[in-house]
Amino acid sequence: MDPGAIAIQLLNGLQYGLLLFLIAAGLTLIFGILGVINLAHGSFYMIGAYLAYWLSEKTGSLVLAVAVALPASLMLGWLVERFAISFLYQRDHLHQVLLTYGLILIFNEFQRILWGNDVHGVVLPTALVGVVQLTELQSYPVYRLFISAVCILVAVGMYLVIHGTRIGMMIRAGSSNREMVQLLGIDVGRLFSIVFSAGAALTALAGMLAAPINSVYPGMGENVLIISFVVVVIGGIGSIKGAFIGSMMIGLADTFGKVVVPELSSMVVYALMAAVLLWRPRGLFGVKAS
């Protein structure tokens, strides 16, 4: 590979990794703080993507669509937490798996009823169409750079919230010792609601951002769910830092795997995860016994 092609793959890998981070950050916090294995997390990604498609068709503007869809998915996350997940805090992991699996079925059917089984494309805003010329021969789409920029902004924002605010302190405390936070008189009900809704909204945002490049299709949530679980486990459950490192590893491994070993590319990320777990059975930054 020539340096230009490597640079493009590197950018692709980072962009994919950053997008994964938006999804995995919520998943790892829900895991670490609420103690819930949320299989329905991928559904929020799908819902985000479909909302972006549907609202941008209706309004003619992706920006407007995102502006409406983001609060909507925050709201949806809140409803799901209140009316389903909150019954599971004291229950076995197996029950959480079963219930959130049921939620996947329900969300998927809603998607089929509302938007059918077709694959849809999403039109980009004109400002983000076009390419950046890297070398004479190679260029890179502006929109992919835009996705990376948005993800980095969100990640920085998340860092500031987690390390600089009261709620961030509760989140940090909660992910290192959930029981203790509950005993310290913190309103965990509210904390759980906030974490779950924020996680859902971030994931939906990832779906909206990805919609124009990956198109929108049924079952898109499940694929992303499995891969973001891989990220969370590589990084260590409950660790935002781990989720970030894990996302970058998976993003780059997947992208370069497709180039270097095309016939085995799909196995690469799973082999990477198995290797990490054999080396560190609780992930890279995992501290807690699960």
Place this chain on the structure above:
Amino acid sequence: MPSLPRAILILLAVATIALAAVPFVGDRFHVQLITQIMVLATFAMSLDLLVGFTGLVSFGHAAFYGLGGYSLAILTRDASLVSMWATLPLAIIACGVAAAAIGCLSIRTSGVYFIMITLAFAQMAYYFFNDARGFGGSDGLYINAKPQLSVAGVTLLNLHNRTALYYVVFTVLVGSAVFLWVLLRSPFGQVITAMRSNEGRTRALGFPIGRYKFVSFCLAGMLAGLAGYLGAVQFGYVNPAHMAWRESGRVLMVVILGGTGTLFGPVLGAFVFVFLEDLLSGLTEHWLMIMGAFVVAVVLLLPNGIAGLLLRLTRNSSGVRPSDDAVIEAPRMLDVTARSGPILETESLTKRFAGLVAVNLASLRFEAGKVHAVIGPNGAGKTTLINMLSGELSPTDGHIRYKGIDITGRSPDFISRLGVGRSFQVTNIYPSLSCLQNCRIAAQSRLPSSMRFFRPASQLAKVACSAHFALDRCGLAARCHEPASALSHGDRRKLEIAMVLATDPELFLLDEPLAGMGAQEGREILRLLKAIARDHTLILIEHDMDAVFAIADTLTVMVNGEVIAAGPVDQVRADRAVQDAYLGHRDAAE
């Protein structure tokens, strides 16, 4: 596994007979549907062995199911090998080998990480068969020739025949259920069930738990492969989707929906799941929505699945009938000869946690046949010391020798089998088992091996004898059929001591045996310890100084990780440094 209520046994018997009669009364569609369900039920039972009994939640079980099918497809590829005698064992062996490879790597992790690593391996298998050449890609492979069962040239069964296949699948389902039922009552089954309820305790009793998990994982993988083989025979093809996470998820749902840890639950789950799918998909195009709502409702309303509901309805409130266990035989004669010489020695034993030195350069000698007390204020490093002696913690530096054998950093189960038993600071028992079962598991750890799969564990006379004897010594004989969770705090502590006694240790490590006891309970435990001290060496941590002086022969005093004095009680008591550092501030230490 607890015995089932009579109503459920009758129900299961009727269901079995009804299943046997289906081909006579059912139409073609239903015979095929039920064949399909019975394959799923066998598959689900194999997963229940892992999830419900061993406590290993696998999210990649479909890999073995798929591999069973692929093995058949590959073996019958050119239609030369169609004998069931050859293809079935080969398919099962292939799955066993795969399960051994995946199992030995996966069992190093636990909890959610185990779920994910099994998923990772299954996804790798999926992509291997999907992407590698020669396996038909995502279309998979057709089964070119259905297997036949022939003896001496006469074809007894041709699985091409629907009815023949039905009865083979039926036999496999019943056979697997019986096999698993026998397995769970065997010594092996007792260990894996105990391991699921309390892994740390099981290891401390001397069971190498990794080995048990591994064997269980392999057995479950082979059984899943058997189901996959039959599934492939029925559908006539196999493709990578059979291995994908959706299939693993589906069978996990069947198990949870039916009720984990019950064996008949997953079978019921398979019937309910498939019949519901069949019924709903006829009603509406969007039947998965109703299915989803049904699953959510089951979780919220029936936490223990369908089997849990049935058990609740049929188990009458009079409680569990005590099973008549083996009669107590003459108690074992105790070796009361006084031992001499050190039974345990440590040399410069050190444990550091990051910056903190919990135990620093402890060189100690514990004579056999004596009671050794380790005292010191909180945070002195006493529990860390005991944890290193029993193998729960690995020392940073130094050596531990038990009867001349270097046991530094060995696993807790290895040290336990050498004859070092321990009780924990927080009482550590199996709350869901009866007192007798608690002690039987403990006594079973002294068998040369519990890898015995067929004979019921309750028939092990020697085990029952040591269990009864230990309970008797601790004054719990009358309560041996009560669940441990029903005991008072003091009696639980006695039960833990009885469990350790049942492992027949020479050296007994006790971490604060009197902690949290009332005055009366404390006196009883102390009396019990005195009796035990007659034929065991004891090392105990204790804060109650009156108790220590009443029982101990030697004292070891620790402060801030350092051993500041060790020797006979009177000598240490007179030690100036000890008086200054510890005994003088007794109240502060408590």
